[in-house]
Amino acid sequence: MFSTRLQWQLVAQTSRRAFSTSAVREADFTHAIIGGGAVGLAIARQLAARDGTSTLLIERNDGVGMETSSRNSEVIHAGLYYGPDSLKTSLCIKGRQMMYDLCRQHSIPHNNMGKWIVAQTNQQWEELVKVHKFTQSIGVPTHFVSLDTAAKEEPYVQAKAGILESPTTGIIDSHAYMQFLLGDFEDRGGDVALRSPVTKIIALGNKGSSGWEITTKDKSSGEESTITTETIINSAGLGACDINNMILPESRHKTQYYAKGNYFSYAASTPFTKHLIYPAPEPGLGGLGTHLTLDIAGRIRFGPDVEWVDSPNNLKVNDARLPQAIEQIKKFMPEIKEEHITSDYAGIRPKLGRNSAVASGKGFLDFFIKKEDDYEGFVNLLGIESPGLTSSLAIAEMVDGLLYR
Numbered sequence: 001m002f003s004t005r006l007q008w009q010l011v012a013q014t015s016r017r018a019f020s021t022s023a024v025r026e027a028d029f030t031h032a033i034i035g036g037g038a039v040g041l042a043i044a045r046q047l048a049a050r051d052g053t054s055t056l057l058i059e060r061n062d063g064v065g066m067e068t069s070s071r072n073s074e075v076i077h078a079g080l081y082y083g084p085d086s087l088k089t090s091l092c093i094k095g096r097q098m099m100y101d102l103c104r105q106h107s108i109p110h111n112n113m114g115k116w117i118v119a120q121t122n123q124q125w126e127e128l129v130k131v132h133k134f135t136q137s138i139g140v141p142t143h144f145v146s147l148d149t150a151a152k153e154e155p156y157v158q159a160k161a162g163i164l165e166s167p168t169t170g171i172i173d174s175h176a177y178m179q180f181l182l183g184d185f186e187d188r189g190g191d192v193a194l195r196s197p198v199t200k201i202i203a204l205g206n207k208g209s210s211g212w213e214i215t216t217k218d219k220s221s222g223e224e225s226t227i228t229t230e231t232i233i234n235s236a237g238l239g240a241c242d243i244n245n246m247i248l249p250e251s252r253h254k255t256q257y258y259a260k261g262n263y264f265s266y267a268a269s270t271p272f273t274k275h276l277i278y279p280a281p282e283p284g285l286g287g288l289g290t291h292l293t294l295d296i297a298g299r300i301r302f303g304p305d306v307e308w309v310d311s312p313n314n315l316k317v318n319d320a321r322l323p324q325a326i327e328q329i330k331k332f333m334p335e336i337k338e339e340h341i342t343s344d345y346a347g348i349r350p351k352l353g354r355n356s357a358v359a360s361g362k363g364f365l366d367f368f369i370k371k372e373d374d375y376e377g378f379v380n381l382l383g384i385e386s387p388g389l390t391s392s393l394a395i396a397e398m399v400d401g402l403l404y405r
Contacts, residue, residue: 003329006342008372010314011115015030019050020342021075024229027211027228027229027230028054028056028227028228028231029053029054029055029056029191029227029228029229029230030047030050030053030054030055030229030231030303031044031047031048031055031056031229031230031231031233032054032055032056032058032212032214032227032229032231032232032233032401033047033055033056033057033058033233033235034058034198034214034232034233034234034235034236034238035058035059035234035235035237035239035240036057036058036059036061036063036065036182036192036194037064037065037067037068037069037178037237038058038065038069038174038177038178038181038238038388038389038392039233039235039237039381039384039388039391039395039396040059040064040143040233040235040237040310041057041064041178041181041182041185041392042064042181042392042393042395042396043233043235043395043396043400044057044114044181044185044190044400045181045184045185045188045190045396046393046396046397046400047117047233047399047400047403048185048188048189049188049395050400054189054191055185055188055189055190055191056190056191056192056193056227056229057123057185057190057191057192057193058193058196058198058214058216059192059193059195059196060195060196060197060198060219060239061192061194061195062195063194064108064173064176064178064182064192064194065175065349067237067312068237068238068347068348068349068350068385068388069174069178069236069388069389070174070175070178070347071261071315071345071346071347072261072304072347072386072389073169073171073263073291073293073301073303073304073388074172074173074174074256074293074295074389075115075169075170075171075172075276075390076096076099076110076112076114076169076170076171076172076294076389076390077092077096077102077136077169077386077387077390078093078096078135078140078141078142078166078168078169079092079093079096079140079387079390080093080114080117080131080135080140080142080166080365081131081281081386082364082387083285083359083364084137084138086109086364086366086367087366087367087369088366088367088387088391089138089377090394091367091387091394091395091398092137092387092390092391092392092394093139094389094391094394094397095387095390095392095393095394095395096168096390098113098393098394099172099177099390099392099393100170100293102180103172103177103391106174106180106263107176108172108176108180109172109173109297110170110171110172110173110175110296111170111171111294111359112167112168112169112170113169113170113171113274113276113294114165114166114167114168114170114238114275114276115152115165115166115169115171115275115276115277115278116145116150116154116157116159116163116164116165116166116275116276116277116278117131117164117165117166117278117279117280117281118158118159118163118277118278118279118280118332119159119160119161119162119163119164119280120159120160120161120162120279120280120331121160121163122160124161124279124280124379125161125162125280127280127281127282127303128162128163128280129163129275131164131281132144132164134297135166138188140166141166141167141168142165142166142167143164143165143166144162144163144164144165145164145165147163147182148158149164150163152274153274153275154273154277155334156270156271156272156273156328156333156335157275157333158331158332158334159332160303160335162401163335164189165275169276170285171276171293171294171295171296172252172389174389175297177304181384185209186251188279190273190373193216193225195218195219195220195344196216196219196225196331197216197217197219197239198215198216198236198243199212199215199216199217200213200214200215200353201213201215201232201243201246201247203229203247203375203378204228204289205376205396206376207374207375207376208232208375208376208377208378209376211228211229211230211377212228212229212230212231212232212377212378213226213227213228214226214227214228214229214232230369230377231377231378231379231403232377232378232379233378233379233381233399234247234379234381234382235376235381235384237384238256238258238312238350238373238382239312239348240256240350240380240381240383241253241255241256241350241379241382244254244380244382246378247372247375247378249370254352255352256291256350256351256352257308257350257351257352257354257356258308258309258310258311258314258348258350258351259307259308259309259348259349259351259385260304260306260307260309260314260318260322260346260347260348260349261303261304261305261306261307261309261346261347261348261349262303262304262305262307262317262325262345262346263266263301263302263303263304263345263346263347264301264302264303264322264325264341264342264343264344265299265300265301265315265341265342265344266299266300266301266302266338266341267340268334268337270335271333271335272298272300273292273300273333276291276292276293276294277291277332277333278291278292279291279328279331279332289328290302290303290304290305290328290329291303292329292332292333294344301342301367302325302329303325303344304323304346304347304381305321305324305325305328305403307321308354308355309348312350313348314349315345315346315347315348316346317343317344317345317346318346319343322343323342325341326338326341329341343375348382349385349386350384350385351365351383351385352365352368352382352383353365365383367381367382367383367384367388367391367395368380368381368382368383369381369384369398369399369402370402371402371403377403379399379402381399382396
């Protein structure tokens with residue numbers, strides 16, 4: 001829903017520097033970003049810093065970051081799993097350092113406590129060796145932890161075959177991070193339209209050569225609003241394929257798949273850990289396995305698992321999956337007290353393929369981030385799942401470069 005200030009701006013047009021040609025000089029905005037998750041917020045903040053431009057962030061929910069960005073593990077990933085030449089690897093590595101720097105500069109709650117990846121079998125140990133060799137090739141630090149050292153540092157953690165430590169992995173308060181991005185975006189003159197699902201997009205001129213017309217429908221009143229923009233960025237997360245399909249011809253339509261992750265909390269004070277604990281990666285898996293993460297307060301939670309669902313609104317924790325989760329948890333933390341593990345929350349990861357994998361190998365799908373060549377001023381982001389939160393600031397820089405290089 002457009003704010004009074006925003007509505008006033010649409011009536012009282014001010015002169016702005018055009019993005020490309022004089023044909024779009026009268027557009028309401030220079031940039032319109034669809035989707036107010038962590039990535040959309042980072043992009044909006046980045047673009048709002050450009051002098052002489054105006055930026056609008058369009059979000060369908062009542063607030064920013066209410067979907068995938070706030071229903072995840074809140075992990076700052078190191079970039080261990082995504083192959084040598086992927087966007088996921090390069091953007092995760094760059095974004096991780098940018099995120100730590102931003103957190104330190106602006107006192108955003110975070111903790112660089114490191115991650116242990118634990119192996120219980122010889123086959124899993126071989127996977128750890130592969131990960132270590134890969135990380136050495138891309139300059140991401142990892143090292144093996146002896147079982148004697150592990151017994152002293154983490155007495156409750158079981159790793160029968162070995163442990164690989166990722167010292168640059170950490171956690172962040174994703175809500176505080178997104179509130180910072182929102183505040184900084186608004187301080188830079190950016191505008192936000194909440195409760196404004198996009199219902200129609202028209203490319204003006206020759207495929208956007210004269211800008212773009214975006215229509216939204218207020219969720220409460222049903223009132224429609226239309227704005228024009230010189231450029232359009234699709235960062236709609238779970239709704240990104242819908243936006244893609246509003247713009248591109250049918251031959252380039254995409255189907256969105258939904259990987260639900262169930263999370264479980266742990267209420268007892270023991271056993272506990274000081275590190276994040278992950279099982280060794282399994283090639284072809286839609287996630288990284290049920291793992292142990294910590295929130296900023298040090299509370300333990302387990303998850304996510306991978307449950308393929310048909311709707312992005314299927315957010316009720318599936319209690320039937322708890323026994324399977326406990327079975328996985330007990331492999332690396334055998335003294336866990338089952339009666340203290342309870343359902344917590346669930347999140348949905350946007351996937352571009354059914355049963356697509358997170359880690360490199362069979363079924364791996366990379367981020368899709370592209371300035372559509374035959375359209376003017378349209379940057380398309382699809383399949384932005386993990387490590388999207390970690391990569392968000394680097395993705396924002398990339399999008400800025402795609403528009404202005």
